[in-house]
Amino acid sequence: MNSKAAAATAPVEERASTRDDLLTAASELMCERDTLSVPIIDIAAKAGVNSALVKYYFGNKSGLMRALLHRDLAEAVTQLEALVEMDMRPTAKMRYHLSGLINMYFKYPYLQRLLTTTMRDETEEVRSTMIESYIEPIHHAYKRMISDGVAAGEFQPVDYKFFYFIVIGACDQIFSSRDVLKYMHGVDRIDDNIRRSYTEQMIAVILGGLTART
Template sequence: MAMRGIGKKRANQTARARRRPGRPGGAGHTEAVREALLRAARELFAQRDFRAVSVRGIAARAKVNPALVHYHFGDKRGLYRAMLQQTLGPVLQRAQAFSESGSEPDLRELVGNIMRVLAQEPWVPRLIVREVLAEEGAFRDIFAREFAAKGGGRLPAILARERERGVVRQDLDLTLTALSIMSMTLFPFVAQPVVEQVFGLRIDDAFARRLAEHTVRLLFEGAGPRPRGGKRK
């Protein structure tokens, strides 16, 4: 019996030694677990700021072991970054393609994509207000470097290509034009409670499509009356 106990103990020690560092045992290392953690993080970060949300709280919401947060993302900050990347990544990749590829940029598509994400993921505008714009925002530098610079930061290059095509006027300051586009694109969603109360608008997918079309038309046609016979040039 004693020898059997020693053999079992050695087998357990060997199994633990073979296990990768930081990797909890069991069958929890699946994409489903990772998605559950991201979903739980979105729900909690939409309600509270970064410092008020704990790893244990996220794991409890996802119904998994807290060690899995560290295994999949390293730490809470890594999970936060992955959460943003999952949501904003496709839009940023499209912006990069427009600014670098030989294809014609499509500002209507780009602006529409950004607005649809903001309408479908209302936690993103709240995150921007709480963690980026606030004086002690925990993610200001990361958001500016890894997301804003790759999205809005590429707009001047996209506008430069539009200028070459004759779509954008030669006398426009492209940096200020990019800033104007970012302002018109983001503000209605960042200020959603005020916008809905003051203007009686409902911020949803239909609104995002309507606003994207309006923003592009306002940019390229202006607010003045059209000349007789058609659109502004």
């Protein structure tokens, strides 16, 4: 029995679990190796399944990477949209978001690189999906959060389009330049203490800047 047939006849839970296992394996390998270039064969080996199952579940490696982006980002975007609607001071809301953003990159340090690479290398259709599913909702949330903050007299009127780049860059850089921490500061791993300190300092600067009076 080939692997496609094996997958097709497996119980539903087992299939869902194999699919998740492959995503988890890809995610863990990209974290461990600090690179997006992880061979399918290594992903399958880590998940303990035949590498043909990558083709079965995801079509190809690009499909697996898109499914991983969806796994890592879709819920975060939904949570951000819910946060925007919450009855909370704009400053508290933004603080909550910035802290959550660092937590997300802490869990998935490859995430921003994977999104950038997918946007750059994939088809027009995939790119449109990325924009609609992840980039646009974040922009809408920032537009709304900043205009609410300005209306409440808490924020200065920063352009949300530029704020997106400032925030994403400031939150992601420590994760995408991990080698600087490693070779400049002898810090091999971003642990929970570093995550907490970085979050605190980043919020002091970014939120301090957003709320500063000019």
